[in-house]
Amino acid sequence: MSAIKRYFREEAKVQMLVLGHPKPSDFYLSVWQTTRSAVPLLIWRSFLFLVSLGVVLASLILYILASKAGYWFIYLTHWGLTINTFATGFAVAVSARSYLYGPIVDEEEELNHALDVSVHGVNSLVMFGLLISASQPSRMWHIYQPLQFAILYVIFSAIYYAAGGVDASGNRWIYSVVDWSSPGMTIGVVALTGLLLAVLHFVVMGLAVARNALASKLFHDSVTVHGQEGVPLRRRPSQLHTSNA
Template sequence: MTQLSWRQKAGCFFGALKPGDERPELFARSWLGLWAVYWRVPIFLWSLITITWSTAAFWGTTEKYMLYMTHWGLLLILVESLFGVIVALKEDGYVPDKKAEFPWYVKVYWVLYNITIPVAFLITVFYWSILNTVLRTFKKKVNYAPNPTLDVMLHGVNSLVMLTELILSAHPSRLRHVMQPLYFGIVYLIFTIVYYDAGGLDPWGHVFIYPVIDWSKPEQTLVVASLTGLFLALMHILTVGVATLRDMIARRCRSTPNGLYNDGFEA
């Protein structure tokens, strides 16, 4: 059994990338050979249009738009797809050079990719299964979806576009990167605490952003936050599983080996 060094152990704990052990060109094309621009540009345009639409249709004042994780997730999709396009443009036709460093923009894209997909899945499941159930029993009416079509775009299509990114991509998703989406979740949680402590209110004058994340009831909120974190980790595991299945299919569909392999479940 191989003994890990303290650097390797730290890397596993913090979910750090391992620059250089993946070829940059894997981030520029699909396992089908399709240039990544063909699906990342539509995703970028979709997120840009949806952000513009949701901002115009927002039920509160403009400065409160970024209170909600849904909108954080939408912004993540915009930035992730933008970096994805940059990677596709710069790394397509890449000639391997062992001395060259892993490009910084590929690292940024990979981290955004690792965060955005599980967060999109979390937002969809959390909204339709938990938040809607709570709102049905909530005494004061809180309508997060004044426009039904936009509601589906924000809380359904978001996951479909990121599933498209996941299925078409050729680069790996690794189990050890689970800390990256969890760090994002922690940042949002800290934001809600700071906002509550500063006396911030939601657009309807409530002391919470979401009824299930109400820091005037800290014990209840900590339980919900902990369960949500576990579910976010589960969404990352699901992402790794889909990527692994994708690459198994890719290897069987190709007549010649091309080195494509997702080692997400390996140590």
């Protein structure tokens, strides 16, 4: 219990609201590895990115073939897929940057069933895979990030309704439970969704803590990849030549 209190006491600090983190290696080294190579996470993240991109493209192409491409952009699920693709893409970029140029230091540097399952299920599995394979922390105060995303979509849906927008079937709503012709019920659904989002954020925090604890238990003290920030991830050819000499 004391460990839990200590954890939340640390997370509740106001400085946790910012995006800074003292260990840059947490963003390109997996908690599950015992080396300082950026390759394992680069390969894994590349796979997750390709899966995300494939689902987005497959979904969008089907909408284009059905001559309903414009409606693809009105669904929250598709917004989520796009965010997932960007998230995995940036993760690949971070890993690739670390592999090609060395450690990042603290200073700032430069419409069928299968598709339905993919856009609602595979995206969750992809983000879960991204979470459990990394080392970066999940901050309590960073709940403002998913809330911002949700609020932006709520505003969009209201503007879309007010402008006379319809879904691919001609309905005045994008989702039947978010029907702005019944604003009272819609606001209630939005509030309940916000509460659920907060709960899920704490679930993600718990998964990140469990991930670190499990990796530490499995590898014990051999997990030293995060001990020395700025240590080269791999030797350069010139270094190998000097060493052999």
